[in-house]
Amino acid sequence: MTEVAAAQADSVRSRFRLRGGDSRYFALFRYLAVRLLLIVPTAWLLVTVVFFLMRVIGDPISAAMGGRLTQDQIELRKEAAGLNRPIWVQYQEYLTGFLHGDFGRTQDNQAITDVVFTYGAATFELVFWGLVVAFAVGIPLGRYAATHRDSASDAGLRFAAILAYAAPVFFVGMVFKLVFSVxxxxxxxxxxxxTDVELALQHVAPKTNVLFIDALLYGxxxxxFDVLWHAVLPALALGLLxxxxxxxxxxxxxxLTLRSDFVDAARARGLSxxxxxxxxxxxxxxxxxxxVMGMCIAMMLGGAVLTETTFEWKGLGYQLAEYLRARDFIAVQGIVAFIAVVVAVMSFVVDAIVALIDPRVRF
Incomplete structure (x- = not known):
């Protein structure tokens, strides 16, 4: 009887563990599903704000072409672009095109989707190198500061961290450029x-527009090394932030972690x-x-606009600055909307990674 009772108890415990595991997996699935569904209203809100902000500044055709075209020519362009129609009709057509991957066209009749795919790879390459710098600088120095708490080096590192965060990225870029380049x-x-490397990499196949990968494919x-050497200063300026x-x-x-019970238990076991x-x-x-990776990536995409302009890194931020100078607000609207969607998607990816690593966020 004892053996039978023990077997029944083991069976009950096994079913309990299984149900507990199932509930945890269900909670994780539910959490990720909710976060995935939140991408839609988040992207919609960001795109809507961008659309109406671009309309607040005035008519984009008149802003871009005013003084260079006659009023009749401007009216013809506005009619062709549909800007003479009610604002709600324009908004509906914009959302419809956005859902089909159409971000509009620039003043020189270039599809904004083509601009995004051509120059977006350069921006993501810069953000990647910036993240490499951020991890290489932040993690080991943060660990050193924690293990040398309240020392002179800890105070110096904390001051340097505040300075790196507070300093404008374009100012840091100009200082790096002046000192290390000039x-x-x-x-x-x-x-x-x-120049010769860029010309040579134009003929690589398949072309990714990420110069580091293109250089590897070229062989x-x-x-x-030339591509990496050009990326050092922009990556440092963006990554230190x-x-x-x-x-x-x-x-x-x-x-805080070093004060935890499991750390005390590890030390009690004689671990170094x-x-x-x-x-x-x-x-x-x-x-x-x-x-906080989602927030950091959003900050780096914003900082990429100034970094690319400072170092003439021809990415999406550089093109955005060029379109702002040309007052091509339709192109600005399309690029900013694309970046907003990327930020929303990256936030979901980060939340999914955190949920897989830390079970506490699932409930």
């Missing part, structure tokens, strides 16, 4: 690659301080960094 001559003044090692945030987050969360900090505490301290 005075010292260590790095190129601007551009994504040397010339010197081209790869987020690196300062990462440094402070890692420091604060690592200090290096193992406790590196293998146990740091992993838990990195979760908040993943949580």
């Amino acid at each position: 005075w010292l001559g260590w790095f190129p003044v601007g551009g994504r690659a040397s 010339e090692t010197s081209y790869v 987020t690196g300062g945030i990462f440094l402070r987050l890692v420091r604060v969360n690592l200090i 301080s290096r193992v406790v900090v590196g293998r146990h505490a740091t992993r838990n301290a990195l979760i908040p960094i993943i949580t």
